[in-house]
Amino acid sequence: MRYLAGRLAWALVILLGTTFITFAIVFVVPGDPARVVAGPRADAATIASVRHELGLDRSLPAQYGRYLWRLAHGDLGRSYANRQPVATTLARRLPATATLAVAGLAVAIVIGLVVGILSAPVAGTWVDRTVLVGSLAVLSAPVFWLGMLALYWIGFRWRLVPLGGAGTFRHLILPALVLGIGSGLYYARLLHTNLQGVLRLDYIRAARARGVGPFRLYTVHALRNAALPLLTVIGLDFAALMNGVVLTETVFHWPGIGRLAFDAVLALDVPVIMGTVLLSAGLVVTTNLAVDLLYRLVDPRITLR
Amino acid sequence: MTARRRGLLRFGLAMGAGLVLLAVVGPALAPFDPTAPVAPQLAEPSPPGAPFWLGTDDLGRDVLSRLLHGARISLMVGLVAMLVTMVIGTALGLAAGYFGGVVDVILMRFTDVMLAFPGLLLAVALVAVLRPSVWTIFVVIGLVSWTGVARVVRGETLSLRERDFVLAARAMGAGHGRILLRHVLPNVAPTLVVIAALSTSGTILLDAGLSFLGIGVPPPTPTWGRMIQEASTYYRVAPWLMAFPGLAVLYAVLAFNLIAYGLTDEAKGTP
Numbered sequence: 004m005r006y007l008a009g010r011l012a013w014a015l016v017i018l019l020g021t022t023f024i025t026f027a028i029v030f031v032v033p034g035d036p037a038r039v040v041a042g043p044r045a046d047a048a049t050i051a052s053v054r055h056e057l058g059l060d061r062s063l064p065a066q067y068g069r070y071l072w073r074l075a076h077g078d079l080g081r082s083y084a085n086r087q088p089v090a091t092t093l094a095r096r097l098p099a100t101a102t103l104a105v106a107g108l109a110v111a112i113v114i115g116l117v118v119g120i121l122s123a124p125v126a127g128t129w130v131d132r133t134v135l136v137g138s139l140a141v142l143s144a145p146v147f148w149l150g151m152l153a154l155y156w157i158g159f160r161w162r163l164v165p166l167g168g169a170g171t172f173r174h175l176i177l178p179a180l181v182l183g184i185g186s187g188l189y190y191a192r193l194l195h196t197n198l199q200g201v202l203r204l205d206y207i208r209a210a211r212a213r214g215v216g217p218f219r220l221y222t223v224h225a226l227r228n229a230a231l232p233l234l235t236v237i238g239l240d241f242a243a244l245m246n247g248v249v250l251t252e253t254v255f256h257w258p259g260i261g262r263l264a265f266d267a268v269l270a271l272d273v274p275v276i277m278g279t280v281l282l283s284a285g286l287v288v289t290t291n292l293a294v295d296l297l298y299r300l301v302d303p304r305i306t307l308r
Numbered sequence: 309m310t311a312r313r314r315g316l317l318r319f320g321l322a323m324g325a326g327l328v329l330l331a332v333v334g335p336a337l338a339p340f341d342p343t344a345p346v347a348p349q350l351a352e353p354s355p356p357g358a359p360f361w362l363g364t365d366d367l368g369r370d371v372l373s374r375l376l377h378g379a380r381i382s383l384m385v386g387l388v389a390m391l392v393t394m395v396i397g398t399a400l401g402l403a404a405g406y407f408g409g410v411v412d413v414i415l416m417r418f419t420d421v422m423l424a425f426p427g428l429l430l431a432v433a434l435v436a437v438l439r440p441s442v443w444t445i446f447v448v449i450g451l452v453s454w455t456g457v458a459r460v461v462r463g464e465t466l467s468l469r470e471r472d473f474v475l476a477a478r479a480m481g482a483g484h485g486r487i488l489l490r491h492v493l494p495n496v497a498p499t500l501v502v503i504a505a506l507s508t509s510g511t512i513l514l515d516a517g518l519s520f521l522g523i524g525v526p527p528p529t530p531t532w533g534r535m536i537q538e539a540s541t542y543y544r545v546a547p548w549l550m551a552f553p554g555l556a557v558l559y560a561v562l563a564f565n566l567i568a569y570g571l572t573d574e575a576k577g578t579p
Contacts, residue, residue, distance in 0.1 A: 139566060139569065142565065143565050145517065145554065148536055155544065245429065250521075283425070283426050288424050
């Protein structure tokens, strides 16, 4: 329980730190936010009143305090572009992004497990080497380019799936595949390495001597120990996955947070940019917290202290 | 080092050398002006064929020429951003690991906070508020990529700090600066080489991503990422427009990934 409380407090500290960074970014903006909000034809008096309304005439600590106070109440400010509350827009876009991220993660885990296990018995052979170089090549390709290739071949030439957009399961297939394949091959490599280590251990030799078949040996006996460290990696990798989400959503016209951030950047809509950055950081912190707790649940050797 | 690793390393180094060569002489080899419309019909992209060996884009520009010019800028952004990343990460990692205590706590907590941000989104936000230019891109990519470097360097420094030769240097009256630069840093260097290769592949990809989102190195400079972005409207009618610059990015990133992988100690088990 003490551990749980400490871990939660820690996540909160990190979140507080992220708000400080996002707040700092707003202050690097060269333009005057009040001028942007008031519009190009506003006179000095209007700009001054907008500045007062936005609290920009107060001291920096006061402004940061106000920013935090509003955040705590779910107020992320209003979009410069359409005057909508940023929080509402984010909430509307979140389900699409969550769907894509979870599907991408699922694809990554499946690829990681399947490729990782299948490549274990062939370790050191040419098959293994081909898989390794192939994986490195896929990992080296920009995710948005993989997306466009997939759209061209699978969507346009073979007409198997829709060319972008969201709504049905068929819309989800390509974006999830493209998003998950890189992480999946990375997990597969880690699992492969871990399996090599675990397969040398005595308990595996004992199981083999007892006549446990190869399939059961890999999937039940070895996998449990080899896959555990992967959990931590998946948590750490989640930030990278969110990067992929931004690019994948742009390629597939997926109406999520990534597209929102992209559109906001084009419109220089600072509150929306800050909101999306803060939300994604929040997602990363939450995922890492969840993974950490899960790890301790799954591995009985680690006690919750 | 196993033979297999050595093979991958050699292959990666050869690819990297090819890339550097391309970046140096590429622009001179380009058959056409990369920014001027040179195709006979300007309205639509034309497929690969003489004299435009990789085709032309929707503005009638020669893809091969743009690709060759893009090599220099893409490699330069990748390498300079990597240097920025390495300098920030190494400095913070050395300081945290060597001084320990409060310095370590503050720096590593800050690193944890930065790790929570998806690098691309943070970079997008920073570039958006700072306005894109080559220098902005260098600095921004460095600012969002140093966390991994700092963590690794801190870890190595922590163990080096207590080693006899460091203690001896201290006993002989060497200052912190001298110990860090003359005794600790050289011992971290082999690790730094591996991370440098790895982070170059990261910075090239990040730069391509920023360009793809339309906020990379501003036009008219042809960058591979921007070429892919410009091709995205025509990917059905002119797939060659996206195919070649994508392959170019893949080649560059793969070169550095192979070098990093080849250099990694098998015993450490890093993929």
